[in-house]
Amino acid sequence: MAYDALTGSLWLEYAPGPPRPALDGAVETEVAVVGGGIAGICTAWELARAGHSVVLLEADRIATGVTGHTTAKLSALHGQVYAEVKKVHGARGARLYAHSQQLAVERVAEVSEELGIDCDLERLPAYTWTEDPGRTDELRAEADAALEAGLPASYVTETSLPFPVAGAVRLESQAQFHPRKYLLGLAAHMERLGARIYERTRVTRLKEGSPCELTTERGHTIVAQYVVVATHYPVFDRSLLFTRLEPKRELVVAGPIAADRDPGGVFLTSEGGTRSVRTAPSGREGTRTLIVTGEQFAPGTTEEGEVGERYARLERWARERFGEVEFSHRWAAQDNSTTDRVPYVGRLHAGTRHVFVATGFAGWGMSSGVMAGSLLAARIRGREPAWTSLYDPVRLHPTRDVPAMLKLQAHVAKHFVGDRTPGAYVDSVDEVGPGQGAVVRVGGRLLAVHRDEAGALHAVSARCTHLGCVVHFNDEETSWECPCHGSRFAVDGRVVEGPATRPLERTRVDDGEGRQEEDGGR
Structure with a gap:
């Protein structure tokens, strides 16, 4: 199938729900949430459910940005994160990370059942695999670290993938779902609770204080006691988070396969530029939709034709392992990683008690976004979950963060200065x-x-x-x-x-x- 015949994100085919108005005047509220993706909607819903006055502001349509382009794996198994979190944050930090992420998985299951949201939620195991016998010790160590962190993880040498692996970490009771169906259900419910949602409303200024004041690109103001910046990459950065966030772009291809070829799990390997595999209901009897993700790259660094070749490479990899697939969808997702692989969720900077941020999900925005909603809602309500300090954006670990920050800033300096030199642009x-x-x-x-x-x-x-x-x-x-x-x-x-x-x-x-x-x- 020719690329120009392909459509975009699978999730965006689902009806976007009723359009919400753009903000057309000044408003006051207790909490203003900037950003209508999973972190923003979950935060707003948790607060509205608790009886707070909430306004949600989205620059486009809710659940269509980064969240609308995810692969929607809902898991606490985040590649090889537990050995690394333990190294930086200690065994307690790894346990808090595991507990908070698994709670997020369970939160989606509980809420979707409670509210009657049909979001195609499926419970199944998650795997991190390798095909390289030389890397099996790494995965054994990761399985041990995840188990020590309190997760029912195990090291296995076989999976349900249709090709052999050298080894894998397996974690039971994980999930996959349709993110927009879930979030649009939350949005409808919080509106019934009195929350207000404004779309096509881009926020461009923040004046901190008690209360805070936000300003939109059209000059309208929002006065709020608390502000949550949930714009994926923070549009307001008072603590220089951009020196500790690394953006990555990743490609996704999807197409129908026979239901009996469904591997029945969510799978990830870091090999070959990352490969992620899952399926989703196709709506057609006897088939499932295969979703394959990979080919990570930094935005703005590809040469002409390179992204197209990366898509082709991803398709070839999938066909080699799953047989002939006529891919019907392709899209790209973008996310940001922190220097220690733990998201930044909490105070925007050390001097504020009224402005919060959620970012740095490193490709695991479904569980981390739900976790962020629960954590931020709790903090605004004056509570501090045990994992508050783990995710606090103002944390800084000199031995880990400073070298990573210097590397990121060297990358920025290269483009900031180097791209202005002759040869970085065409002559005419x-x-x-x-x-x-x-x-x-x-x-x-x-x-x-x-x-x-x-x-x-x-x-x-x-x-x-x-x-x-x-x-x-x-x-x-x-x-x-x-x-x-x-x-x-x-x-x-x-x-x-x-x-x-x-x-x-x-x-x-x-x-x-x-x-x-x-x-x-x-």
């Missing part, structure tokens, strides 16, 4: 072919120029509105990406993904521009 608009995009210096400015298939040019400023790094073109997704902190923009400059909140400035260019300056300026 004429060099940008149909369907392509490139950075061109025109009139002393760096412009991000895209030529559509009809030949029309679309030009915007090439400097990301977050911190000024130069964007790069992703030809497969037809978008501009910031290689520093992962902001993404449409070709007309609109913000697709934060932390940027302002669009790239649009401008006009014509064929032949760029060449004259380069000819006369060197």
Whole structure:
């Protein structure tokens, strides 16, 4: 099947529910939650359920952003995390991590049953596997660390995958579900409880105080005693979290397979650029939908044609192991990792008691998002779960965090400075072919120029509105990406993904521009 015949995320095919209005005036509330993904919706629902006045603000439609592009594995087995968490946070930290994540899995099961939300929830085991005999000791150590942390984990040499493995960690009683069905159910319920949801409402400013004040791009204000920043990558960063967050993009392909080929679990390996496998109900008798994820890369770092080849590589891998599959869907997901692999959920910075943040889920946003909702709701209500300090964003472990922070900032500096040197952009608009995009210096400015298939040019400023790094073109997704902190923009400059909140400035260019300056300026 040709790529242009493929659709986007499987989850976005589900009806988005009734449209919510954009904010059109000033409002006051006890708690304002910025971001309508899993962390934001779960936080808002937990607070509304407890009787608090809540306003949820989403820049687009709820549950359509990162959450709408997840693979929706709901598990406390997060690759090889437990040995690492134990090393950094001690045995108690690993136990708290395991307990809080498994509670999140159970929370979805309990709430979906209580509210009657049919979200295709299926309970099944999770596996982290290797095909490399040289890595089995790592997985044995991970199984031991997970077991010590209180999870019913075991090391096995066989799985239900249709190919042999050298070894795997198995964890019982995990799950997979349809994230948007679940979250739209929560949204409808919290509205019945009195919560207000505003879509197409981008928040651009935060003034801290008692109360706090938020401002939207249209100039409307929200006054709240408490603010929760749940925008995936924080759009407000008063504690320099961007120095400790690393964005990664990952590709997903999906297509129908016979039900008897369903491996019956959720699976992950870090080998080959990461491979993640699960299935979902297809709605057609005798079939399931196979979902395969992998090919991690930093946004804004790919060459022309590279993303397309990565999709092809992912499909080849799946067909080699699951037989012929006609892939019907493909999409990409983005997430951020912290320097110690534990999410940041808690105070936005050390000096605040009224502003909270949830970020850094490292590809495990389903359990971590649910956990974050419970944790933040508890903290706003004056309670402190045992794992509060584990997830606190203001934590800093010098031996682990500082080297990782320096490495991340070296990466940022490379793009912030290096991308402005000659050779990092084409010399003329004429060099940008149909369907392509490139950075061109025109009139002393760096412009991000895209030529559509009809030949029309679309030009915007090439400097990301977050911190000024130069964007790069992703030809497969037809978008501009910031290689520093992962902001993404449409070709007309609109913000697709934060932390940027302002669009790239649009401008006009014509064929032949760029060449004259380069000819006369060197």
